[in-house]
Amino acid sequence: MTDGGPQAHPSAPAVVPRWEWRTFADPAGAAALREASLAVVPGFEVHESDEVYLLSLHGDGSVKVRDALMDTKIQQHLDGGGLQQWRPTMKAAFPLDAEALGTMFAALDVPTPPLSRDAYAEDQVEAELIGPRDDLRLARVHKLRRRTTLDGCLVEVTDLTVGTGPDGRTTTTVAIESADPALVTAAVRRLGLAERHNTCVARGLRALLGWSPDRCAVIDVGTNSVKLVLAERRDGGLRTLVDRAVVARLGEGLAETGELIAPAMERAAAAIEEMATEARAGGPAEIVAVGTAGLRMAPNRDAFVDAVFTRCGVAVEVISGKEEARLAYVAAVSTLDVTGERLLVFDSGGGSSQFTFGSPTSPGEQFSVDVGAVRFTERYGLDGPVEEDVLADALAGIAADLQRLTGRERPDAVIAIGGTSTNLAAVRHGLADYDPDVVHGTVLDLAEIDRQIDLYRSRSAEQRRAIPGLQPARAEVILAGACIVRTILTLSDQDAATVSDRGLRHGVLAERFGSPATP
Known part of the structure; x- marks a missing residue:
């Protein structure tokens, strides 16, 4: 998995580690992904193979049997664009001795179990070491690979089937790899896939099988x-x-x-x-x-x-920023009883604020602005007592950077999410211990926000930490956060916001793993 992870087996091929990007289609969208990708790439070679993948609930290492060889790879590095660099750790013939099995189990992120044999044939590995376990399983996979090169990258568009007969499940996956990450990123964009998630083979197969941790x-x-x-x-x-x-x-x-x-x-x-x-x-x-x-x-x-x-x-x-705003909107709106057809949902964070205008059933326009509590705290020195003229300058600076909110039709309701807003709600209730059920649905009007701005601007960070409801570590940035929330309401021509305790993380949870979580 990492540089500090398992050592390679002596059979590991000596290759330059390559950066990889891969996406899996939902089975219903497999044909569309395949056709769109093949329309961009030049001519390709077709290869078919039958492989057996060993999957683990503990990790994402690539462990498979192809051409009677145990082939393992582990992820070595990750970059900020989501590209993964993989390193081969073994390509060994059966039977596998203790050293080879150690490499295999390390790639699966599990300890090597007690071994009763000096070496294991393929069927013995399957029957004795994998089959009895609930956290490991086999996936028999048929691949039809279309392989070509595009702008210096190897590209594979693969139809992948797990199982046979009526129980078989088929999808399409597109993989792009090169030793140069910049080439991979450019190829992903050229193929029109930049908005999709990079999903390694192990995760993609687990999703296709519907097999995942509880x-x-x-x-x-x-x-x-x-x-x-x-x-x-x-x-x-x-x-x-x-x-x-x-x-x-x-x-x-x-x-x-x-x-x-x-x-x-x-x-x-x-x-x-x-x-x-x-x-x-x-x-x-x-x-x-x-x-x-x-x-x-x-x-x-x-x-x-x-x-x-x-x-x-x-x-x-x-x-x-657009994806962040969309996911936060889904989480906030689905769990609040708000009235009106025109909604504004905002999440004011430390470095930026995300805005989504939409209806109770769907998001509309979304954008992100580099207006955040940390940035304005540092710009205007808002982490301690502040004179009125400094506060006025900060409010004016925030308003200047939020001009995208002006000149719009007044929303029927404003929903505030994120740490700033939930802390303002907790302070309003004087919560000694944070209670998400009390905070969720709290209405913050301008009078309450102004009261808290006065409260914070007259105190040092240490004095703010004594305020019931305020998370102590947020003491330095809460004044800037309150000013941002106030400015958003003013520019939106609204006098109150309803606080949602459900934010980005809840939207990601619902979208990646299923229905929204309940307490």
Whole structure:
């Protein structure tokens, strides 16, 4: 999985590690993906093969048998664009001895079990080492591969069938690889696939088979905070087990230095590692992590994303502002009883704010603006007591950067999501302990927001930490956040916002893993 992971078996081929990108179609969309991709690529060679994949609920290593050889690869690196670099670790003939089996199980992210033989034939591996386990399984796969090159990259458009007869499941996958990640990225764009997720073979096969861990988690890596929602599949739906946040301030210093600074990256990476450990503590868990504005803006995001992957095996996907807004909208609107046909949903984060205009049933226009609490705290020194003229300048600066909100038809309702808004709601209720059910649906009017702005601007960060309801680690940035929320309401010609405790992470959870989670 990482540089610090398992050593290669002596049979591993000596090749230059290649960067890879792959997408799987939903079976219903397989023909469309295949036709669209083949329309772009030049002539291709056709290859057919039958392979046996060994799948694990614990990891995404590529472990397969083809041409009577055990072939394993592990992911070595991840970049900020989501590309994966894979390293071959074995290509060994049967029977497999203890060393070879150790390499195989390491690629599956599980310990080598006690061995009763000196060496195992293929059928013995299947029957004795894989078959009896609930966390490992076999997938017999037939591939029809169309292979070609495009702009210096190897491209494969593959029809992939798991199983035979009426139980067989077929889809199409498109893979692009090269030793040069820039060439892969360019080819993905040329094929029109940039909006799709990069999904490795193991994950794609598990999804096709409908085989996944009972536990699933989403980690939202924001500019100011890192949030976790952990859920369990139960009775056809999802039940929330954990929903919490840590203020890691990944974006600290980004506005001043133009890049992520080492202490901030360490704090955020440690928070992600802790959350991944928590998610996996009860058994296998499928984890999706998404990065937002701070990572979109940072030129050194590749270093952070790769460091997190090396540290705990979590792949942080850096999503677009538009995608962030769409997912947050889905999470917020589906769980609130709001009236009116014209809705504005906004998420004011540490580095940016996302806006979606839509109806109760579907999002419409979506955009992201680089207006965030961390950025304006640093720009105007809002982390302590502030004079009225400085506050006025900050409000004017925020309004100037939010001009895209002006000149629009007044929304019937405004929904506020994200850490700033939920903290404002918690302070309004004076919550000693955060209660999502109390916060969810809270109405914040301008009078309450102005009361809190006065409360924060007259206090130091240390004094703010004593305010009931305020998350202590948010003390430095809460004044800027409150000013942003106030300005959004003013420019929208609204006098109140309804707070949703359901945010980006809940939207990702619902879209990637099924129905929205319930408490």
